[in-house]
Amino acid sequence: MNTLAEVWSWLTTAAHWSGEMGIWHRLVQHFWLTVGCLAVSCLIALPVALTLGHLGRGGALAVNLANIGRAVPTFAILVLLLLTPLGRHGEWPTVIALVLFAIPPLLTNAYVGMREVDQDVVRAARGMGMTGRQLVWRVELPLAFPLVLTGVRIAAVQLVATATLAALVGGGGLGRIITAGFNLASTPQVVAGAVVVAVFALLMEAAFEAGQRCAPAWARGRMR
Amino acid sequence: MTAPPDDCLARNDWICGDYLSTRRHILLDAVLEHVQLTVVSVLLGLVIALPLALLARRRRWAAGPVLGLTTVLYTIPSLAMFSLLLPLYGLSAALVVVGLALYSLTLLVRNILAGLEGVPAEAKDAARGMGYGPTRQLLTVELPLALPAAMAGLRIATVSAVALTTVGAIVGHGGLGNLIYAGMNSFFKAQVLTASVLCVLIAVAFDLLLLGAERLLTPWRRGRAGRPARGRGAGARRLAAAGRRP
Numbered sequence: 001m002n003t004l005a006e007v008w009s010w011l012t013t014a015a016h017w018s019g020e021m022g023i024w025h026r027l028v029q030h031f032w033l034t035v036g037c038l039a040v041s042c043l044i045a046l047p048v049a050l051t052l053g054h055l056g057r058g059g060a061l062a063v064n065l066a067n068i069g070r071a072v073p074t075f076a077i078l079v080l081l082l083l084t085p086l087g088r089h090g091e092w093p094t095v096i097a098l099v100l101f102a103i104p105p106l107l108t109n110a111y112v113g114m115r116e117v118d119q120d121v122v123r124a125a126r127g128m129g130m131t132g133r134q135l136v137w138r139v140e141l142p143l144a145f146p147l148v149l150t151g152v153r154i155a156a157v158q159l160v161a162t163a164t165l166a167a168l169v170g171g172g173g174l175g176r177i178i179t180a181g182f183n184l185a186s187t188p189q190v191v192a193g194a195v196v197v198a199v200f201a202l203l204m205e206a207a208f209e210a211g212q213r214c215a216p217a218w219a220r221g222r223m224r
Numbered sequence: 225m226t227a228p229p230d231d232c233l234a235r236n237d238w239i240c241g242d243y244l245s246t247r248r249h250i251l252l253d254a255v256l257e258h259v260q261l262t263v264v265s266v267l268l269g270l271v272i273a274l275p276l277a278l279l280a281r282r283r284r285w286a287a288g289p290v291l292g293l294t295t296v297l298y299t300i301p302s303l304a305m306f307s308l309l310l311p312l313y314g315l316s317a318a319l320v321v322v323g324l325a326l327y328s329l330t331l332l333v334r335n336i337l338a339g340l341e342g343v344p345a346e347a348k349d350a351a352r353g354m355g356y357g358p359t360r361q362l363l364t365v366e367l368p369l370a371l372p373a374a375m376a377g378l379r380i381a382t383v384s385a386v387a388l389t390t391v392g393a394i395v396g397h398g399g400l401g402n403l404i405y406a407g408m409n410s411f412f413k414a415q416v417l418t419a420s421v422l423c424v425l426i427a428v429a430f431d432l433l434l435l436g437a438e439r440l441l442t443p444w445r446r447g448r449a450g451r452p453a454r455g456r457g458a459g460a461r462r463l464a465a466a467g468r469r470p
Contacts, residue, residue, distance in 0.1 A: 003311040070380065071427035073387040075401060076420035079408045083416060161301035165391065168303070169408065178307050182394060187310055194307035198300045205299045 006188035007195065016192075023177065023196060030173040030200065033166075034159045037095060041102035041155060046148070049107045053114020053144070054136050062111035069104035074162050077101070078169045094171035098162050102155040109151025113144030149215075153208040160201045174200060232414065240414035247415070250403070255422060258399025261392065262385045262430070265321045269328030269381065276329070277336035278362075290333060298330035302391045310395070320392035327388060328381035335377025339370030372445065375438040379431055386427040400426075 010016060017023045052058040077100065081093035117140050125139045141148075167175025177193030232240035244251070276294075280287040300308070305323045313319035343366050351365045390401030398405065400419040407415035439446060 067383070071383050071387060071424050071431070073390040073401070073404075073420065073423050075390040075393070076404055076416070076423060079404050079416050080420060082408060083411060083413050157299055161303075164301040164303045168391075168394065168405075175301075175303055178303055179394075181307075190307045190310050194304040194310075197304035198308065201299050201301055201304070202296065 003187060003191065007191045010188040010192040011195070021176070021180070023174075026172065026174045026176055027196070027200065030160070030163055030175075033091075033094070033098065033163045033171075033173055034156065034204070037098040037102060037159055037163075038152070038156055040095075041099045041106055041159075042152065044099070045103045045106035046110055049110035049148075050114060050136060050141065050144075053111045054132065054140060056115065059111065059115065062107050065104045066108040069101060074101055074165050075168060078166060078171075082169045091171060093169060094163070094166040094173075097166070098159055101162050102159050105154040105158060106151045109154065110144065110148045113147030113151075114140055116147070117143045149208075149212065153205070153212075156208065157201060157205055160197075160204050164197050236411065236413050238413045238417050240418075243414040243418060251418065251422070254400045254403050254419065255426065257397070258386070258389055258401075258423070258426060261317065261320055261324065261389050261397065261399055262382065262426075265324035265389075266328050266378070266382050266385050268321060268325040269332055270378070272325065273329050273332035273336060277333050277340065280333070280337055281340050287337075291337075294330040294333050297326050302327070302388050303394065306391060306394060315395045315397075317392075317397040319395055320389065320397045323392075324385045324388055328385055331377045331381040331384070332374070335380075336370060336374045339373030340366055342373060343369045368442070371442055372438065375434060375441075379434045379438075382430045382434060383427045386423060386430060390423060 015022075019025065049062060052062055074097065078093060078097045081087060081097055084093075086092050086096065121139060121143065122135065125135050130138065163171070163173045164175035164178075166173055167179045174193065174197045177196065178190055181187070181189030181191075181193055231242050233242050233246075276290050280290040297305075302323070305326065306319060309319045309323055313322065347365055347369060348361065351361045356365065389399050390404060392398035393401035393405035396402065400423050403419040404416050406412070407419065
């Protein structure tokens, strides 16, 4: 109970919200880091996944990538990148690690989505004389869209988490409030930072949930 | 001061044999701690997940809250999760174990539930017809048939737990993560790379071990050799839906 009161008073202190180290600044950093890296990862992963899915090649790679990504600790990659020459260039280790870990869920889900398109539909489209390009844009991608979106959602939640860890290697973002709290041995600050991070992650997830509910029926897919 | 020795430790190389031989005991201790934290947390997760999955299946009203709560837990970033547990457990190994167990819940509950729901109705009818009570039916028919799906969840949960344990370094109980953390602060490249590679090796070892256990526990599936049966659909979908969390 005592800790809760302390956490509340930490969160309601105006000074903790303003300035370079304040919550607002960290929140904005965290948001742009997440959204920017999500855009970059999508630009890299989705064309590859859609091409591979359309051609039906490289399935083992696309599916196993998610497994490999799961076995590699994010923290280890962050530190390894920090110790390379890249580490001397500000946020670069963080950005690269974020993109690296966002790619597997995007690639795997988009690939599986493309491959699971009903082959009868594909054959019908071919029979109507569609070219490969038309097939991708008018048939396969719309049908695969729900799973592609699931991949984007998993990647987004993943990015929020990775961006938090980036604080351990000196990156910006909300995680810095937590690491600063540990350095100051201030339990209220650690917990307050964690609450802000958790709320941010849950809001991100909720935004996707709301987006998927409001989307037109074809983009929502069957409920699974 | 004498001239520094010109070996790979002094040069701070990424790959260094001397590091392996001189720090063997430190590495071994860290690996042991890492394995311990992972195993205890996944077992704890399993002990909590099984009743939750059974509850969610028996009582329809419980399914929503159980799945919702575990998904919320899974959404919280690892660093925040450990931090939220700080007032309860302090800077202890228990904090890391509980945090990791909470993470494994989502994957375990979902997969056990999927396995139980995948049990063919004919198998249940047959068991009932043979006079099996609900408990005997659960233990001897439903749980064995749910095992493949449950094991898939267990494998993903364990591999994720191995990777996530490193974050425990923030409270000083991260197994190999401690070495990575210390190596970061002293720019000790060989230590960071060695500990990272060992993490991946532990994850792969656990995955293979569980795969072997699954084969042993489900002898009736061996003849059909999982490959054609699993195909593109179910296996790939399970992987895709699971995602991963740092």
